[in-house]
Amino acid sequence: xxxxxxxxxxxxxxxxxxxxxxxxxxxxxxxxxxxxxxxxxxxxxxxxxxxxxxxxxxxxxxxxxxxxxxxxxxxxxxxxxxxxxxxxxxxxxxxxxxxxxxxxxxxxxxxxxxxxxxxxxxxxxxxxxxxxxxxxxxxxxxxxxxxxxxxxxxxxxxxxxxxxxxxxxxxxxxxxxxxxxxxxxxxxxxxxxxxxxxxxxxxxxxxxxxxxxxxxxxxxxxxxxxxxxxxxxxxxxxxxxxxxxxxxxxxxxxxxxxxxxxxxxxxxxxxxxxxxxxxxxxxxxxxxxxxxxxxxxxxxxx
Numbered sequence: 001x002x003x004x005x006x007x008x009x010x011x012x013x014x015x016x017x018x019x020x021x022x023x024x025x026x027x028x029x030x031x032x033x034x035x036x037x038x039x040x041x042x043x044x045x046x047x048x049x050x051x052x053x054x055x056x057x058x059x060x061x062x063x064x065x066x067x068x069x070x071x072x073x074x075x076x077x078x079x080x081x082x083x084x085x086x087x088x089x090x091x092x093x094x095x096x097x098x099x100x101x102x103x104x105x106x107x108x109x110x111x112x113x114x115x116x117x118x119x120x121x122x123x124x125x126x127x128x129x130x131x132x133x134x135x136x137x138x139x140x141x142x143x144x145x146x147x148x149x150x151x152x153x154x155x156x157x158x159x160x161x162x163x164x165x166x167x168x169x170x171x172x173x174x175x176x177x178x179x180x181x182x183x184x185x186x187x188x189x190x191x192x193x194x195x196x197x198x199x200x201x202x203x204x205x206x207x208x209x210x211x212x213x214x215x216x217x218x219x220x221x222x223x224x225x226x227x228x229x230x231x232x233x234x235x236x237x238x239x240x241x242x243x244x245x246x247x248x249x250x251x252x253x254x255x256x257x258x259x260x261x262x263x264x265x266x267x268x269x270x271x272x273x274x275x276x277x278x279x280x281x282x283x284x285x286x287x288x289x290x291x292x293x294x295x296x297x298x299x300x301x302x
Contacts, residue, residue, distance in 0.1 A: 016158075016159075017158045018155035018156060018157055018158060019155055019156060019157075019158045019161065019276035019277070020153075020155060020156075020276050020277060020279070020280035021136075021137060021138075021140045021141050021153050021154075021155065021156045021280075022141055022142065022276065022279045022280040022282070023161060023271065023272065023274070023276040023279050023280075024133065024136040024137065024138045024156060024160070024161070025094070025097075025138055025139075025140070025141045025142040025143060026142070026271055026279055027129075027133055027138070027164075027268075027271050027272065028091050028094065028097060028100075028101060028133065028138040028143075029091070029092055029094070029142065030268045030271060031091065031126065031129060031130065031133065031265075031268065032088045032089070032090075032091030032092035032100075032104070033092055034126070034261055034264050034265050034268050035084070035088040035091070035104060035108075035126060036085070036088040036089065036092065037261060037264070038122065038123075038126070038260070038261040038265075039081070039084050039085060039088060041260065041261065042081075042118055045077070045078060045081050046074075048077075048115060048118050049074075049077030049078055049080065049081045049114075049115070050073050050074040050077045050078070051064060051067065051068050051073030051074075051076075051077065051115075052073060052074070053077075053115075054115075054117060054118065055114075055115040055117060056115070056116075056117060058073075063113070064113075064114065076114075077114065077115075080107065080110055080111065080114060083103065083107055084104065084107040084108075084111070087100050087103040087104040087107055088100075088104055090103075091104060093143070093144055094138075094139060094142060094143020094144045094145050094146065095143070095144045095145065096139075096145065097138045097139035097143050097145050098134075098137065098138060098139055101130060101133050101134055101138060102134060104130055105127065105130040105131055105134060108123065108126060108127040108130060109127060111123070112127070120259065120260045120261075120262055121262060122259075122260055122261045122262040122265045125167075125168075125171060125262075125265055125266070125269070126265055128167050129164060129167070129265075129269060132160050132161075132163040132164045132167060133160065133164075134160075135159075135160040135163075136156055136157075136160040136161070137156055140153035140154070140156075141153055158276070161272050161276070164269065164272040165233065165272050165273060168266075168269050168270075168272065168273075169229060169230035169233060170230075171266075172225075172226045172227075172229040172230065173226065173227065173229070173230050175226050176223060176225075176226030176227035176229075177227070179222075179223055179226065180223060180227070184219075185219060185223050188215070188216030188217075188219045188220055189215070189216070189219065190219045190222075191215045191216075191218045191219040191222070192207065192212065192215040192219075194257065195207060195215075195256060195257070199258075200257045200258055200259070201256065201257060201258070202255070202256055202257055202258055203256070218252075222249060225242075225245055225246070225249060229242055229246065233273055239273060242273075243270050243273060246266065246267070246270060247267055247270070250262075250263035250264075250266050250267050251263070
């Protein structure tokens with residue numbers, strides 16, 4: 001199987017190579033923005049963060065029960081909120097960047113155990129993306145930490161970027177397999193039912209019957225995209241198609257459904273599939289002179 005051997009060789013080479021640090025810096029900034037917006041969506045603070053708010057009642061002998069017994073539920077919840085607010089803000093501006101990424105990851109995990117009722121699948125994706133970003137130096141460019149640093153920062157290992165790529169591919173593949181197990185996705189009616197559910201649809205109007213063929217095409221198109229995304233991003237020629245299709249999918253989800261920050265986060269994660277050499281030239285491209293040779297979405301190096 002020649003294609004399998006080629007893909008395996010490219011993966012091994014990609015994990016071992018080094019890339020400019022700009023991809024990691026851009027991911028730090030964008031994930032910080034998405035995290036901050038998501039956090040502000042969980043306000044007012046007194047509704048989502050204290051244990052006597054919109055939260056499951058503490059039970060057993062865990063940390064939540066210990067905090068509740070001592071009447072510290074409001075203090076602990078507010079402290080967690082403020083801590084995440086500070087760490088996400090520090091990620092955006094690049095102040096103590098690596099520490100900010102670590103604290104944001106710890107805060108994400110703590111939030112899962114503190115109150116998971118208002119959280120969506122976007123929270124899980126964000127947690128994994130931050131875990132992958134932990135292993136990269138995100139402070140060498142586009143940060144307050146980089147003030148006065150050398151103009152040519154050292155390259156970074158590519159394997160954390162590959163971890164992100166693998167994670168996003170697994171997200172889509174697992175979602176596609178999960179959907180395929182349900183008859184409504186196989187018979188083409190899933191989009192119709194999703195757009196008519198009070199819990200998700202953005203506009204409370206019934207869809208006309210004449211749109212049934214379009215809804216079926218959207219259902220099967222979504223299923224096909226999620227099942228084949230991992231394969232399309234594996235090859236340079238089909239990677240731009242996968243990213244453009246993904247942006248269209250999540251734009252449609254954002255316009256028609258209430259899914260929180262999920263669409264923004266998934267589109268932001270596509271940064272890990274862009275050519276790191278092209279990202280490092282973005283700032284130079286705004287200056288007079290020849291444009292960078294690389295094109296976005298096509299990764300010649302890894």
